[in-house]
Amino acid sequence: MAKAYILISSMWILAIQFLIMVYKSDAKVPAIIVFGDSTVDAGNNNQIPTIARSNFVPYGRDFTGGRPTGRFSNGRIPTDFISEAFGLKSTIPAYLDPAYKISDFASGVTFASAGTGYDNATSSVLDVIPLWKELEYYKEYQKKLKTYLGEQQAKERISEALHMMSLGTNDFLENYYTMPGRSSRYNVEQYQDFLVGIAKNFVKELYNLGARKVSLGGLPPMGCLPLERTTNIFGRNDCVERYNVVALQFNGKLEKLTASLNQELSGVKVVFSNPYDPLLNIVRQPSSFGFEVASVACCATGMFEMGYACNRNNMFTCTDANKYVFWDSFHPTEKTSHIISEYLVKHALAVFL
Template structure:
């Protein structure tokens, strides 16, 4: 029997696993369900490092992770450019729908349209909704990801034929996962946006970009779209490390921003479902499941949620993680976070399983 624990959070019902390995059982069950009834032929991904499968390996930026110890628990122990010790959420989601084990990066030359026909990621680490965010580390802005998507559709049409390609696009699940960098790497770090916008005005500004992007996808034939929300940003090890006056606890103001922005995205989802005929737009909110894991790591078999596996676990990510690799933890599965900004593979699996079960089940019907 699969046991679970149900908690209520502001009238939101969240079913969470009580046993450390329950998520593995759940993922297997979802995989069996998906194999027999999935109507999703492909997973198409837009976003930042949470879903970048290695696109940044092929552009001139320091926002990379194609080196040890990244990827040490991936198949073959290879660093692919995923900001994790192993698989990222979109890989687990693809597998849950009975598709490929991994969603490949669009710019990776070892893949071609025959691979991308089942899934593709246009995501770029360190990007955001705001073009100014992508400029910070010279990564792929969201508008460029859309241009890549247009090119992908042309290749898909040539590969499958126009009719089949159009059907694939209409039935494919388009995932959006970004926004954290807009606040933590741009608004609260780089001078400019904070001078023009209050935090709430900036939230509205970003939500308007999200709306235009969704409408662009819709105009290109996409009908099944997942708009991803923000995690509890204040609970990232990087932010907790700098919260000395707060006892290195989660930074409340950043979590408040996450909640406010997520509410705007949720309202946007409701409105666009009413405005755009035939669209199935869902809001995928990782906030509460991530917060529950961080606040109750022992329920999931984790030993640490405040510091990460990489190096000291307090502030390292990217190349800093590489330089401190000799100090990295021996077992990443005991940690909620891999580096100071990104979850471990095990955490990604739990969150992906939760989203598939509670949000994407309608696409299995």
Template structure:
């Protein structure tokens, strides 16, 4: 690699490592999705998809395992802080929070869920349609607390973040036979994009105007998937990455279409693919040492209950790793991804 290119990467990586704060006109952060953004809703439902135990959360404030699938915060926490709101977004189902806490930020996400209802059934988690029902309930509670006019102002000025989709492919389509027998991979992508369209339209009708739709990451490079590819050197699974790229293109087309159709809508696609792939391929330039394996356990297949405090292999310094468990990034990586989003696609909301 040329010296000039290395210098440019170093400058960019150091910029992204900085916590960026902005003076923005965003009233609240409202989150829908899966484990990439779940801040603890799964703690309160009967599912094995939990992370409310150590070593999860060991680098969170007070070393608390909140139910976030990371050693610390998730991207939406960093985004909230960057927009001058709260440092951590509370989970809607957590009874220790009140509607007052939720007025400036709330998370409805559920680890293990997807666009597809079948995906949510795999681990018995909250389906996307139920997340929408919780939002409607939240809206009613907010109206009781603040009144209709103030609630309308908050909801129309809130930034809605939707981060979902990876599980539909890695827990559903490529593992279970049902959807494969119904759809080709392209047809399934179109099916999911249709669900995304309907969901965005529904929250638009419920006052959402500023929406960030998150694309898929390079899912073939997750440590779990690389472990299944050990016979070929543990490299990224290219066909999974191509699917992610193709699906992100469909989501971009959806964004452009809805922005034309729905008056007053500001919808953006915030894709982590390019930046996360670069971090994985060039970990040193972002201050990491390991990107093929994760911090927890052997770093190849552990997540959830397989990643517990009794695992003797868990690393002592998560900041050296791109991934915390075999599926989820470390807090350090989440911070970089969030800051990248804030300075690029989310800049229109500043």
């Protein structure tokens, strides 16, 4: 009886291993290529003259080796988890990081820059890499990839790679609602349309360069970011509803854009990856996800905390980031990023698996 049990168990193990092998062989995404802002910047800003950096402790304290990498998190960021979910490496390196070369970038790379947006004027606020420059880096990357893999294999790699875009929050919070230029020229709906037009042209540029799999990222409930809640004194430090309404409106426009691009561009598959609902659910019911604090950040003073207010000597930094939804006033903790990434893989990106 024991021998039979062992035999059956062995057969089950072999069957599972076979299914895993089949699943891996059917995986059609050999690389993840990322464009965007601080939510997906893995250290590009470390290499440019800007204050929008996170290359100091306590950033990265829960990352492998406990070191700051330039990720705006205590650990990994969403695209790292998405890469891992696709059976690729567990972290996606920054293109400008001199520690990596084309052999590292061949299966995943991020051109993202913290503080940037669709709008060139947004990147000027903190002197970071504009989206058009991220595209130029991508063209440079393609040339290196052709040298490394050969022209035909590089072309196939690009067409099968998942191209991810995650930006837009800075366009509103760091530009439109903060600087006078755009708000004096556009009302908020006109500005949304202006940004959607840029997003459309960008996806078309990627398409013309060979991309066929694209994830267009939506906005989070940006009125629920700790900085916005801290400044919402008359609203009892609750989420700033008007910012959330803008995010919902903009996401609706991006979703429509996704549908139109799929009709317009032959052979392309564009999906809309929307973090709004999962993050809002976490913020509204933190205990359901194992969190204790959602209104303030782990590394928090209630001041502008994209950089220097989060440092080694900050007495307000929490001891356990897993209890907090947000790491600093703009960015989620590693745990939150993991939960949202799993949601996006299941509800949007699964079509590429």
